[in-house]
Amino acid sequence: MNKKLFPVLLVVLTVSVSFTNPFKIYKKDWIDLNKNGKKDIYEDQKRSIDERVNDLLSQMNLNEKTNQMATLYGWKRILKDSLPTANWKNEIWKDGIANIDEHLNGFLNWTKVETKLDLVTDIKRHVWAMNETQRFFIEQTRLGIPVDFTNEGIRGIEAYEATGFPTQLNMGMTWNPSLVHQMGVITGKEARALGYTNVYAPILDVARDQRWGRLEEVYGEDPYLTARLGVEMAKGIQAAGAASTPKHFAVYSANKGAREGLARTDPQVSPREVEDVLLYPFRKVIKEANIMGVMSSYNDYNGIPVSGSKYWLIDRLRTDMGFTGYVVSDSDALEYLYNKHHVAANLKEAVYQAFMAGMNVRTTFRTPDSIIYSLRELVKEGKIPMDTINSRVKDVLRVKFKLGLFDEPYVKNADESAKLVNNLSHQNIALQASKESLVLLKNSNNALPLSKKLTSVAVIGPNAKDNDYAHTHYGPLKSASVTILEGIQNKIGKSKVLYAEGSALIDKNWPESEIFPEAPTTEEQAAIDFAVKQAQKAELTILVLGGNTKTAGENKSRTSLDLPGHQMALAKAIHATGKPYVVVLTGSQPMTINWLDRYAPAIVYAGYPGVKGGLAVADVLFGDYNPGGKLTLTFPKSVGQLPLNFPTKPNAQTDEGESARVKGLLYPFGFGLSYTTFKYSNIKIDNQLAAKDEVIVSVDVTNTGALAGDEVVQLYTRDLLSTVTTYEKNLRGFQRVNLNPGETKKLVFKLVSDDLMLWNRDMKRVVEPGDFKVMLGSSSEDIRQSAVFTVK
Numbered sequence: 093m094n095k096k097l098f099p100v101l102l103v104v105l106t107v108s109v110s111f112t113n114p115f116k117i118y119k120k121d122w123i124d125l126n127k128n129g130k131k132d133i134y135e136d137q138k139r140s141i142d143e144r145v146n147d148l149l150s151q152m153n154l155n156e157k158t159n160q161m162a163t164l165y166g167w168k169r170i171l172k173d174s175l176p177t178a179n180w181k182n183e184i185w186k187d188g189i190a191n192i193d194e195h196l197n198g199f200l201n202w203t204k205v206e207t208k209l210d211l212v213t214d215i216k217r218h219v220w221a222m223n224e225t226q227r228f229f230i231e232q233t234r235l236g237i238p239v240d241f242t243n244e245g246i247r248g249i250e251a252y253e254a255t256g257f258p259t260q261l262n263m264g265m266t267w268n269p270s271l272v273h274q275m276g277v278i279t280g281k282e283a284r285a286l287g288y289t290n291v292y293a294p295i296l297d298v299a300r301d302q303r304w305g306r307l308e309e310v311y312g313e314d315p316y317l318t319a320r321l322g323v324e325m326a327k328g329i330q331a332a333g334a335a336s337t338p339k340h341f342a343v344y345s346a347n348k349g350a351r352e353g354l355a356r357t358d359p360q361v362s363p364r365e366v367e368d369v370l371l372y373p374f375r376k377v378i379k380e381a382n383i384m385g386v387m388s389s390y391n392d393y394n395g396i397p398v399s400g401s402k403y404w405l406i407d408r409l410r411t412d413m414g415f416t417g418y419v420v421s422d423s424d425a426l427e428y429l430y431n432k433h434h435v436a437a438n439l440k441e442a443v444y445q446a447f448m449a450g451m452n453v454r455t456t457f458r459t460p461d462s463i464i465y466s467l468r469e470l471v472k473e474g475k476i477p478m479d480t481i482n483s484r485v486k487d488v489l490r491v492k493f494k495l496g497l498f499d500e501p502y503v504k505n506a507d508e509s510a511k512l513v514n515n516l517s518h519q520n521i522a523l524q525a526s527k528e529s530l531v532l533l534k535n536s537n538n539a540l541p542l543s544k545k546l547t548s549v550a551v552i553g554p555n556a557k558d559n560d561y562a563h564t565h566y567g568p569l570k571s572a573s574v575t576i577l578e579g580i581q582n583k584i585g586k587s588k589v590l591y592a593e594g595s596a597l598i599d600k601n602w603p604e605s606e607i608f609p610e611a612p613t614t615e616e617q618a619a620i621d622f623a624v625k626q627a628q629k630a631e632l633t634i635l636v637l638g639g640n641t642k643t644a645g646e647n648k649s650r651t652s653l654d655l656p657g658h659q660m661a662l663a664k665a666i667h668a669t670g671k672p673y674v675v676v677l678t679g680s681q682p683m684t685i686n687w688l689d690r691y692a693p694a695i696v697y698a699g700y701p702g703v704k705g706g707l708a709v710a711d712v713l714f715g716d717y718n719p720g721g722k723l724t725l726t727f728p729k730s731v732g733q734l735p736l737n738f739p740t741k742p743n744a745q746t747d748e749g750e751s752a753r754v755k756g757l758l759y760p761f762g763f764g765l766s767y768t769t770f771k772y773s774n775i776k777i778d779n780q781l782a783a784k785d786e787v788i789v790s791v792d793v794t795n796t797g798a799l800a801g802d803e804v805v806q807l808y809t810r811d812l813l814s815t816v817t818t819y820e821k822n823l824r825g826f827q828r829v830n831l832n833p834g835e836t837k838k839l840v841f842k843l844v845s846d847d848l849m850l851w852n853r854d855m856k857r858v859v860e861p862g863d864f865k866v867m868l869g870s871s872s873e874d875i876r877q878s879a880v881f882t883v884k
Contacts, residue, residue, distance in 0.1 A: 125236025162460035166195025176228040191240040198252040219506040222287025238497035245291040247567030254568040255518040256703035262529035264311030264724040276328020285509035290335040294325040296373040297345035304350040305648035308680030312724025319376035326381035337385025344389040352649040384417040390425035399425035405450030418452035418487040526708035531697040531721040532765040539693035541715030553636035554597040560641040561700035579706030594623030595662040639679030682727040720802025722764035739819035762871035768797030772876035787843040795831035
């Protein structure tokens with residue numbers, strides 16, 4: 093016998109012996125979940141979901157109901173066992189559980205990934221283990237209520253191996269809804285193939301501060317773009333049979349000073365900005381994608397914690413927006429009611445407030461019994477009515493029925509799962525996303541693309557070999573990846589490429605060095621000097637600078653947006669050689685690269701371009717792909733200009749009349765260059781708002797350059813006279829179009845009344861009569877065509 097397999101075989105034997113099921117519950121077209129020998133209504137696929145939910149609820153006792161209101165975190169997070177054990181019959185989840193989160197997905201903590209357990213690393217074994225876990229709830233609980241396996245998935249489903257996409261921010265910079273939809277379908281398909289039934293994606297937060305560490309997780313700083321891409325991501329996930337659970341509802345991304353960690357409170361944002369910017373994507377995605385879940389945030393707004401607020405979780409989310417799924421809490425959102433916000437005296441009172449307010453399931457890294465027992469006590473004390481419990485549980489059960497878990501609770505074919513997950517077709521779509529997300533920021537004198545005939549190229553910088561960004565939390569953890577150095581080597585041949593790190597990503601005293609800068613140490617200067625020698629030996633240098641997982645991410649907001657460490661000293665040293673060079677920037681935050689913008693011949697912003705990002709960057713650098721991505725974040729010149737974002741109110745960000753501050757932006761929202769040029773002409777407006785609720789806008793776009801390329805045509809509106817101040821430009825349409833040299837295409841956009849609405853002085857959402865300006869352009873500041881129409 094293979095000794096390495098013996099522990100696994102022993103576990104399998106333990107499971108089968110411990111849970112021998114005397115009931116033949118699996119019938120031809122139904123499962124006898126409650127083991128009573130007859131087909132109950134909730135077991136009958138032909139009955140409506142409401143009938144099935146009501147029948148099941150009528151059979152549930154208090155213990156079973158309250159268990160459907162808590163999450164059990166998976167293996168090595170809270171759950172100690174990778175597979176069911178005999179002791180599970182003594183645990184609180186013997187009566188079921190709402191969901192198990194991140195079970196066997198490989199994520200252990202921010203610095204550690206499981207690499208040894210085959211139930212994590214081997215897809216077939218993983219599928220078997222997920223099925224065995226589900227089998228416990230089907231066969232060993234009284235009513236056989238299946239568990240919803242939740243998991244993260246904002247750049248592909250979080251697993252040891254899955255298709256790895258660029259970060260959500262990079263996906264925003266593609267400006268390509270159909271590509272985002274494909275990503276959603278792949279994420280949903282791979283989730284279901286691995287046994288996960290509910291994906292915590294997309295993130296619908298809208299960025300407001302460039303220092304925020306979690307910028308990699310959002311589409312950008314515009315609500316319309318976030319909504320359009322969010323709708324497609326959610327639709328894609330759910331078209332593949334998984335639930336989409338966006339986050340974080342609500343007013344989460346305007347945290348004071350962009351602070352992270354435990355400081356996610358007290359957002360400084362006005363009521364109209366809440367409505368027009370931060371709630372807009374949720375409203376659209378709930379209406380158009382019919383999402384099955386929402387995660388409630390742990391911040392407050394105007395003194396009221398969201399996760400303890402009936403106004404937010406019922407009045408706005410359900411009554412106003414029409415949400416019908418179930419609400420899970422973000423980590424410790426319930427606990428924060430008493431230990432951070434101090435609006436509850438203790439945990440039990442926090443449980444009361446949260447579930448009375450509309451929470452369905454408490455999700456955090458604590459044992460589920462910590463709130464289940466409180467729920468039971470509150471019911472017995474008459475403080476939480478049984479009708480409230482029933483209502484919260486119905487929402488959870490309804491989603492499980494919609495997912496088909498009561499009829500097909502198991503992944504059917506592990507072999508097919510192994511063929512599907514991270515297959516070549518999916519990888520190619522992810523690679524296309526990587527390419528489309530790259531943004532050309534500068535290209536003086538056509539410094540790019542580079543010639544493949546170069547005899548020697550120096551690749552220098554801390555991000556040339558560091559692609560930690562491709563393996564962060566909330567997505568695939570160990571899918572094979574390609575660094576930027578490897579991508580360039582693959583493109584022109586390894587023998588032509590010289591390499592030097594030149595500078596570490598951060599210096600030894602970072603982030604303190606951002607306010608107390610120090611000269612490079614002897615060792616650090618030696619690294620810069622060696623890089624200079626490599627640059628001097630090469631025909632051209634590719635500088636790969638920026639940020640990475642050490643400088644950005646959850647709990648990693650910045651006090652500066654300058655290049656960290658001694659990267660700027662490295663860049664200036666390479667510049668001083670007089671040899672040609674270009675710059676590639678990775679990083680999830682805008683960077684105050686004023687010196688590079690002035691002196692570097694060409695700059696490509698790569699963001700966090702995914703597991704195949706190195707291939708995509710090389711394709712752009714050497715002309716095999718013409719970049720067409722556009723920024724979805726404003727790049728300031730200094731953090732001293734913040735807050736600075738898009739959209740903005742009239743004159744709120746003007747520099748007119750200023751005489752003691754740096755003026756202007758580095759790059760505006762929507763900015764991005766190409767290796768070709770585009771001309772806009774013939775704007776036309778057909779106003780049928782009164783008759784058909786539509787305004788049709790068309791424009792001709794021509795490729796006036798020598799290369800085929802993509803242009804992202806952006807449509808902005810402006811209410812020229814209104815009873816309240818409105819934004820200077822409202823993004824209300826965009827199309828990414830590919831054009832051959834000399835080719836012209838007519839693009840057509842449709843505006844509806846919802847696109848023109850404002851919140852008037854009575855806080856009613858209306859369209860006010862008057863003139864509206866339509867602006868079409870290549871960025872928010874590069875407007876090429878405009879016209880006016882009138883609403884009567």
